[in-house]
Amino acid sequence: MDNDGVYEVRHGATRSNISMLIGCLIFTACAIALPDMAPITRVLGTILFGAGFIMALITITTRRVSLRVDAEGITIGGNPFRYQKTTLHAPWNEVAAIILWKQTTTAKAINYIGFEHKETSSATETGSARRFMSRAVVPHVPPHLVRSSRPINGWRLDRTRLTAAVTHFAPQVNVTNLG
16 A cells, blocks of 8 residues: 555566466467477467467556555456456445455356445446346356456455555445455
8 A cells, every 4th residue: 555545456467367478378389389280270279379478468568557446436447458448436435345256166266356336326237138147157246246346367456455445545435255
């Protein structure tokens, strides 16, 4: 947390995206260098893993804001490739709580951060298909909260610093973990 109480985290090098970067680089090199590979496999492998490498590199190097908690409110950065459209912001007078939750898959758990609005507005309402998918995939998380959440991916959340910043700027807002 800065001296003024602001907590800001940016996309950057994490273990998972460095692993993806290295893995994609290795598979791209194999697709190019292995002599007994079918041409279509070579081309598709190079395109697929080359694109994965470029995407991971861009995510690491753009250093876009992933999370910012300041006097104005909370900003949760979106997808690095659709940043403006997927970034969420809410002033403190609209935030009831900051919610941390997990989506458990067969491979691993994906951590999310979101905010509960004081009043559900048209911005947080979800369509029937989205509600159905939310209930099927994350039944412990209300569908409107899924819409106002983003994955903690490509950056690290320091819960202690988050809680301190929220307490500093909006003591009436709780940081809650839904698990």
